[in-house]
Amino acid sequence: MFIDTFIDKVKLALASSTCVYCEQKLQDGIKFCSRCHEKLGLRQPKAILSSPSCSIHAATNFNPNIKRILYGHKFYNRVEHIPVLSGLLTQYWESLPPSSGFKVVHPENVLVIPIPPHHGELSRIELFASQMARHFGYDYRPDLLSWMREIKPQHRIHDKKTRLQNISQSLYLKSGVISGYEKVIVVDDITTTGATFMEAARAFRSEAASPEETGNKLVCLAVTRVPLGAQIRAAEVE
Numbered sequence: 523m524f525i526d527t528f529i530d531k532v533k534l535a536l537a538s539s540t541c542v543y544c545e546q547k548l549q550d551g552i553k554f555c556s557r558c559h560e561k562l563g564l565r566q567p568k569a570i571l572s573s574p575s576c577s578i579h580a581a582t583n584f585n586p587n588i589k590r591i592l593y594g595h596k597f598y599n600r601v602e603h604i605p606v607l608s609g610l611l612t613q614y615w616e617s618l619p620p621s622s623g624f625k626v627v628h629p630e631n632v633l634v635i636p637i638p639p640h641h642g643e644l645s646r647i648e649l650f651a652s653q654m655a656r657h658f659g660y661d662y663r664p665d666l667l668s669w670m671r672e673i674k675p676q677h678r679i680h681d682k683k684t685r686l687q688n689i690s691q692s693l694y695l696k697s698g699v700i701s702g703y704e705k706v707i708v709v710d711d712i713t714t715t716g717a718t719f720m721e722a723a724r725a726f727r728s729e730a731a732s733p734e735e736t737g738n739k740l741v742c743l744a745v746t747r748v749p750l751g752a753q754i755r756a757a758e759v760e
């Protein structure tokens with residue numbers, strides 16, 4: 523009896539952690555306390571868009587706190603935001619129901635690929651996408667997707683059709699790699715119209731054995747979903 527209680531206490535101590543955002547003590551292995559969960563706008567685990575070639579998810583709904591974290595990371599190199607960003611992806615991913623198919627696959631059969639940086643830019647996605655992959659024991663390959671040509675920044679284009687034209691046929695996937703994986707997660711910071719993810723899905727389709735293979739394997743995950751027209755400039759952040 524005493525031993526059982528002791529073991530329970532040790533288990534509890536091992537499982538305890540602090541909220542990634544406010545550092546309040548937590549006891550059930552979750553990443554964010556309920557207050558921060560709400561503050562950061564964590565979404566219910568449900569795809570924003572499901573198409574035959576992929577499903578698109580976002581961990582949070584855009585809000586002033588996410589704006590500050592994401593743009594601080596992107597434009598001001600705030601390294602303290604990296605665990606928060608990877609924590610948001612991780613917590614969202616963990617909340618996906620078994621029906622999503624992610625609870626049954628072996629971690630080594632899952633691959634995480636970040637959307638690559640544009641020419642001359644550092645990859646900001648890589649820093650938190652790699653942490654998320656490490657958390658779950660997934661494979662991580664930042665070298666598989668690359669830009670075939672330069673595109674205009676999507677956030678400067680304000681209609682869906684022009685965004686799709688801008689990004690069409692711009693991503694290239696290294697051949698012969700994805701066939702060994704059951705699931706592939708493509709990670710980006712922001713999704714608005716889903717155009718970048720749909721272009722990634724096109725690149726995957728050109729490498730897949732069948733269109734169904736891409737649809738079954740590919741999941742796109744962004745930190746946040748920004749409504750079209752709500753894009754912000756770095757100067758507005760702080």
Ligand SMILES: [Zn+2]
Nearest residue numbers: 541544555558
């Ligand atoms: Zn908190």
